[in-house]
Amino acid sequence: MLIKTNAHGFNHAVPSEITPQGIYQSRRDLIKLMATGTAGAALASWAGRDALAQAVPKPGKLAVLAGAKSAVAGAVTMEKVTDYKDATSYNNFYEFGTDKADPARNAATLPVKPWSVAVEGLVKNPKNFTLEELLKLSPQEERIYRLRCVEGWSMVIPWVGYSLSELIKKVEPLGSAKYVEFITLADPKTMPFVGSRVLEWPYVEALRLDEAMHPLALLTFGMYGEVLPNQNGAPVRMVVPWKYGFKSGKSIVKIRFTDKEPRTAWNKAAAQEYGFYSNVNPLVDHPRWSQATERRIGEDGLFAKKRKTLMFNGYEAQVGQLYAGMDLKKNF
Amino acid sequence: MAAWMAGRQKWLLHPAAKPLIFMVCLLPFAWLFYAAWSDQLGANPAEALVRATGDWTLRFVCIVLAVTPLRVITRTPALARFRRMLGLFAYFYVVLHLLSYSWFDMGFDVADIARDIAKRPFILVGFSAFVLLTPLAATSFNAAIKAMGAKRWQLLHKLVYLIAGLGLLHFFWMRAGKNNFNEVFVYAAIVALLLGWRVWNHWAKARRRVSNNAAVGVH
Numbered sequence: 001m002l003i004k005t006n007a008h009g010f011n012h013a014v015p016s017e018i019t020p021q022g023i024y025q026s027r028r029d030l031i032k033l034m035a036t037g038t039a040g041a042a043l044a045s046w047a048g049r050d051a052l053a054q055a056v057p058k059p060g061k062l063a064v065l066a067g068a069k070s071a072v073a074g075a076v077t078m079e080k081v082t083d084y085k086d087a088t089s090y091n092n093f094y095e096f097g098t099d100k101a102d103p104a105r106n107a108a109t110l111p112v113k114p115w116s117v118a119v120e121g122l123v124k125n126p127k128n129f130t131l132e133e134l135l136k137l138s139p140q141e142e143r144i145y146r147l148r149c150v151e152g153w154s155m156v157i158p159w160v161g162y163s164l165s166e167l168i169k170k171v172e173p174l175g176s177a178k179y180v181e182f183i184t185l186a187d188p189k190t191m192p193f194v195g196s197r198v199l200e201w202p203y204v205e206a207l208r209l210d211e212a213m214h215p216l217a218l219l220t221f222g223m224y225g226e227v228l229p230n231q232n233g234a235p236v237r238m239v240v241p242w243k244y245g246f247k248s249g250k251s252i253v254k255i256r257f258t259d260k261e262p263r264t265a266w267n268k269a270a271a272q273e274y275g276f277y278s279n280v281n282p283l284v285d286h287p288r289w290s291q292a293t294e295r296r297i298g299e300d301g302l303f304a305k306k307r308k309t310l311m312f313n314g315y316e317a318q319v320g321q322l323y324a325g326m327d328l329k330k331n332f
Numbered sequence: 333m334a335a336w337m338a339g340r341q342k343w344l345l346h347p348a349a350k351p352l353i354f355m356v357c358l359l360p361f362a363w364l365f366y367a368a369w370s371d372q373l374g375a376n377p378a379e380a381l382v383r384a385t386g387d388w389t390l391r392f393v394c395i396v397l398a399v400t401p402l403r404v405i406t407r408t409p410a411l412a413r414f415r416r417m418l419g420l421f422a423y424f425y426v427v428l429h430l431l432s433y434s435w436f437d438m439g440f441d442v443a444d445i446a447r448d449i450a451k452r453p454f455i456l457v458g459f460s461a462f463v464l465l466t467p468l469a470a471t472s473f474n475a476a477i478k479a480m481g482a483k484r485w486q487l488l489h490k491l492v493y494l495i496a497g498l499g500l501l502h503f504f505w506m507r508a509g510k511n512n513f514n515e516v517f518v519y520a521a522i523v524a525l526l527l528g529w530r531v532w533n534h535w536a537k538a539r540r541r542v543s544n545n546a547a548v549g550v551h
Binding site: 085086089090098100101153197198199269270273285286288289290295297298301302303305306 | 368371374375376377378379381436437439448451452454505508509510511512
């Protein structure tokens with residue numbers, strides 16, 4: 001008998017948290033009524049939009065990058081996928097501006113071709129990979145991950161890529177390597193906010209080596225069955241689903257293996273607010289806001305209740321053992 | 333020049349002027365209401381509403397603080413007719429701000445809201461500004477002025493300077509996590525300019541009084 005457990009990614013709302021269909025339907029009817037009653041057809045199309053589309057929609061805007069369904073435990077959540085429009089218009093990518101709408105507006109200038117990623121530091125086989133080499137290094141998989149931003153909102157995004165561990169195995173880290181550092185592009189000519197004092201550039205993020213080796217840590221080249229849009233970190237980024245979104249560096253140009261914990265961008269900017277680990281943790285509040293709940297973007301409009309944030313963003317069964325014995329309040 | 337001045341006064345004193353400005357002040361609300369129902373507030377409409385109503389509160393505080401300097405500098409006494417209405421619009425937008433936060437952010441959970449206010453200094457500061465603005469809004473009818481006496485009423489309404497400062501601090505703190513202060517500085521510069529003018533004007537008037545007194549030989 002096949003029993004689906006948390007380990008398979010079936011970490012879902014308990015039945016008591018699911019809005020009864022009757023209430024859900026009456027809410028939508030109310031919205032529809034108000035929309036048609038107040039402003040006619042333009043509004044009705046919004047109210048009538050497909051609320052429960054399950055299959056990953058192919059937006060048809062960029063080059064196709066298909067991935068086979070992933071067999072990694074926890075890699076495919078069954079939750080409703082966020083609209084492509086929302087996932088590509090509501091972004092934090094400070095190199096292109098601090099407003100969430102800025103990256104979609106400004107990132108067209110990102111020079112994604114040609115692209116290469118230098119893998120260096122404490123490894124046996126350092127190498128400068130071209131993007132084409134990286135794309136072919138391992139079979140592409142589709143992973144449907146929850147994404148939780150430290151600001152208190154979340155999305156569900158179908159990424160395409162493969163486990164970072166595939167790349168790490170190829171370059172063979174030395175015994176002395178303890179951390180993996182991701183350095184992202186900082187090109188003042190094409191990125192208008194590189195040079196602003198919001199952060200120290202280039203943007204740097206890092207993982208402990210065992211975190212980086214976890215199969216859920218995804219080296220990512222695409223989303224929604226296509227290559228990454230510029231504002232989402234084209235052409236290659238990290239996605240670490242059990243950590244706050246900012247841990248997943250975008251538009252990576254260098255991956256470096258080190259023996260010392262690297263100083264990361266947000267940690268340098270405000271160490272008391274953004275720790276090195278930054279695991280999603282409802283019990284450790286940000287100094288200025290609670291992390292106990294989150295707003296799922298695009299979920300049933302304004303009146304949706306915020307949902308409870310899950311430990312490790314719901315990936316505790318998969319990654320909890322990485323932090324056994326650690327005080328997660330101190331190592332936040 | 334005199335004709336132009338007289339003409340401007342006439343327009344401002346026209347019976348339609350107040351309703352017209354009232355409608356203009358209502359436009360941001362009308363737009364937000366329409367945008368919310370037509371899904372034009374972006375991916376996170378709750379956040380957009382909380383932010384927009386906060387922005388409009390700050391803007392109306394700046395506008396209401398600008399009335400007196402404008403009235404004096406341009407010698408247009410008729411501008412004073414609109415000050416109370418503009419102040420009430422600042423209150424209207426701060427109520428919407430608090431309502432959006434309580435509803436869309438906190439789901440009207442009073443215990444959660446109370447915890448949030450106690451725990452987060454920037455919410456506490458914003459909430460204090462709202463609380464302090466409430467008696468100003470509540471005493472904005474003629475009978476209240478009469479009952480309180482003009483002096484005391486005026487003293488109470490001087491609270492607006494403190495409220496403007498608290499509002500700015502609330503905004504500053506909100507943006508502090510991302511070191512993104514550009515907009516905060518714009519509002520702070522406007523408020524500083526408007527309050528600075530008052531200090532300067534007060535000082536200049538006092539000096540004029542002294543020199544006038546000296547001229548007529550009063551010591």
